[in-house]
Structure formats: C-alpha cells, structure tokens
Amino acid sequence: MDKQTCENHITVLKKVRGACDSQLDVGVKAELDAVIExxxxxxxxxxxxxxxKLVERALRIIAVIVKIMTNIGGWM
Incomplete structure (x- = not known):
C-alpha cells in the first residue's frame, strides 16, 4: 500500500467516524480509532x-458500521 492510498483510507475512515459518531458504541469507536491510528x-x-492485515481490519470495521447504520441484519 503506497502512502497516498493509506492517506485516502485515513481520510475516509475519519469522515465515517464523524458522520456516524452518535450511532456507534464505545467498542466500535475504539476499534475505528485503533485502525485509523x-x-x-x-x-x-x-x-x-x-x-x-490493516486493509482487512479496516474492511471489518466498515462492515460493522454499515450493518449498524443500515440495520441490514434485520433484513436477513
């Protein structure tokens, strides 16, 4: 992963954190912050x-956030 790609991932994850902060529980916020760090x-x-490993970790936390935000679990 080159430096620009890494910076793009950081920017997107920070935007997600800002947009979804009030809906996320402490554990999800902590993992998101850890991935960003x-x-x-x-x-x-x-x-x-x-x-x-970092990309996989980022994708897992994004999946958790999408599930929380869309309540996709209720559709399955």
Missing amino acids: ALERFEPHHGADRAM
Whole structure:
C-alpha cells in the first residue's frame, strides 16, 4: 500500500467516524480509532503482509458500521 492510498483510507475512515459518531458504541469507536491510528503509523516499507492485515481490519470495521447504520441484519 503506497502512502497516498493509506492517506485516502485515513481520510475516509475519519469522515465515517464523524458522520456516524452518535450511532456507534464505545467498542466500535475504539476499534475505528485503533485502525485509523495504525494506518497513520504505517510506512510502505512495513511490507505487504502488514498492509493486508490493516486493509482487512479496516474492511471489518466498515462492515460493522454499515450493518449498524443500515440495520441490514434485520433484513436477513
């Protein structure tokens, strides 16, 4: 993951946090903040494995937020 991609992920996650803050519980907020912090510390030389773990973690937290915001669980 290059530096620009990482910065884009950080920007999007911060916007999501700002837009959804009042609907998120403490655990989700903490995980979201932890993912943002990890992305802010990430350097391209850390390697592809670490980058993929961060991307996976970010996608998991986004999935949780989407489920909360849309109540998609109730449709299934």
